[in-house]
Amino acid sequence: MLTNHTNTEEESLHAVKSARSRSEEIFRAAAEVITVKGFDATSMNDIAKAVDLTKAGLYHYIQGKQELLHAIMDYAMDAIEQEVVAPALEVSDPRERLRLIIWNHTHLLTNHGTHVSILTDEVSALTPAHRADIVQRKRVYLNFMRETLQQLKDSGQMRDLDVNVTSLNILATVVGMARWYNPEGPKSIHEIAEHTTSWVLNGVLADPS
Amino acid sequence: MLTNHTNTEEESLHAVKSARSRSEEIFRAAAEVITVKGFDATSMNDIAKAVDLTKAGLYHYIQGKQELLHAIMDYAMDAIEQEVVAPALEVSDPRERLRLIIWNHTHLLTNHGTHVSILTDEVSALTPAHRADIVQRKRVYLNFMRETLQQLKDSGQMRDLDVNVTSLNILATVVGMARWYNPEGPKSIHEIAEHTTSWVLNGVLADPS
Numbered sequence: 001m002l003t004n005h006t007n008t009e010e011e012s013l014h015a016v017k018s019a020r021s022r023s024e025e026i027f028r029a030a031a032e033v034i035t036v037k038g039f040d041a042t043s044m045n046d047i048a049k050a051v052d053l054t055k056a057g058l059y060h061y062i063q064g065k066q067e068l069l070h071a072i073m074d075y076a077m078d079a080i081e082q083e084v085v086a087p088a089l090e091v092s093d094p095r096e097r098l099r100l101i102i103w104n105h106t107h108l109l110t111n112h113g114t115h116v117s118i119l120t121d122e123v124s125a126l127t128p129a130h131r132a133d134i135v136q137r138k139r140v141y142l143n144f145m146r147e148t149l150q151q152l153k154d155s156g157q158m159r160d161l162d163v164n165v166t167s168l169n170i171l172a173t174v175v176g177m178a179r180w181y182n183p184e185g186p187k188s189i190h191e192i193a194e195h196t197t198s199w200v201l202n203g204v205l206a207d208p209s
Numbered sequence: 210m211l212t213n214h215t216n217t218e219e220e221s222l223h224a225v226k227s228a229r230s231r232s233e234e235i236f237r238a239a240a241e242v243i244t245v246k247g248f249d250a251t252s253m254n255d256i257a258k259a260v261d262l263t264k265a266g267l268y269h270y271i272q273g274k275q276e277l278l279h280a281i282m283d284y285a286m287d288a289i290e291q292e293v294v295a296p297a298l299e300v301s302d303p304r305e306r307l308r309l310i311i312w313n314h315t316h317l318l319t320n321h322g323t324h325v326s327i328l329t330d331e332v333s334a335l336t337p338a339h340r341a342d343i344v345q346r347k348r349v350y351l352n353f354m355r356e357t358l359q360q361l362k363d364s365g366q367m368r369d370l371d372v373n374v375t376s377l378n379i380l381a382t383v384v385g386m387a388r389w390y391n392p393e394g395p396k397s398i399h400e401i402a403e404h405t406t407s408w409v410l411n412g413v414l415a416d417p418s
Contacts, residue, residue, distance in 0.1 A: 040249025165404040176381025195374040203412030
């Protein structure tokens with residue numbers, strides 16, 4: 001009976017996991033179609049084709065195109081929270097925290113693809129309620145960056161730079177990578193993360209050595 | 210006769226100038242409508258309304274929506290060539306040239322508005338021929354940035370950073386400003402240009418002092 005129970009739990013955990021990975025697959029493929037064709041020009045049919053589903057099959061996962069766009073952005077913001085913010089919260093030294101934020105944000109590109117990230121700029125296609133939700137989640141990330149720089153400034157480790165302008169510039173850098181990163185390019189994601197982290201930190205720190 | 214001739218020349222120069230400034234006004238207003246509503250959701254009617262013209266009046270300036278999108282991007286790339294690249298070409302010292310590129314690129318935001326710049330990412334809505342044209346113009350700008358960094362590297366003035374990755378990161382920074390700059394914000398465009406230039410250069414230069 002206990003074994004049976006555990007089996008069922010394992011099975012349902014497996015079912016949840018594979019449903020999640022199928023959703024992720026759909027989000028990534030849909031994000032690619034939408035960023036290449038444009039949101040309005042993309043039909044549910046185009047997306048169904050890209051993920052090898054019938055249109056009816058796709059509607060099993062998602063209610064419609066606008067829902068899908070919001071779900072993709074939510075997925076992108078979840079990734080930032082879980083893979084960038086959460087580990088950075090564990091680091092109390094602001095210099096190491098800033099390094100980790102940039103390092104992990106860069107690695108989102110290979111973890112989730114570039115299209116998901118590019119799509120988060122398309123807030124104008126969302127419903128007003130969804131737009132407010134995504135804008136708010138972006139603001140939380142910006143504030144986390146601001147607090148990290150403020151802590152560097154307060155401890156005398158930062159050059160004479162404005163915290164707000166510099167936070168916005170650093171975010172533009174990491175978000176902007178999605179538009180130029182090419183998985184077929186000559187540099188690995190680790191090398192790109194290293195050169196970017198080095199440039200950002202040398203620009204920010206009063207004593208970078 | 211001579212006076213008459215000069216008058217006519219002056220008049221036609223004036224006519225050319227005011228036609229150009231009317232086109233610029235249309236490009237800026239149209240770029241705002243398109244970035245807020247999205248390209249597909251924007252009608253020629255919406256644009257005509259925004260620039261206080263009848264639809265027929267608007268067609269006097271522009272053949273159609275896709276033509277207009279390409280004309281706006283051309284206008285944005287013209288501004289980069291004339292206000293960023295041309296003055297920077299006059300500067301032989303790569304350190305001063307890099308400083309001037311970032312300074313002048315930042316000032317495009319107040320010279321031409323943020324929406325024109327944001328719109329240059331919307332290449333997917335262009336015809337293939339127009340897309341190739343804009344992508345090529347962007348590549349020329351990137352190469353100019355690369356050459357400037359390569360010159361810094363060759364003269365031993367650059368930190369141990371990859372020229373290509375760093376050029377792409379710097380471009381993402383200056384292009385990204387259009388998405389966060391707020392003319393009503395607490396910092397002037399000069400202050401923003403100063404803090405951005407300082408951060409970028411300190412990150413790049415082996416001996417920033």
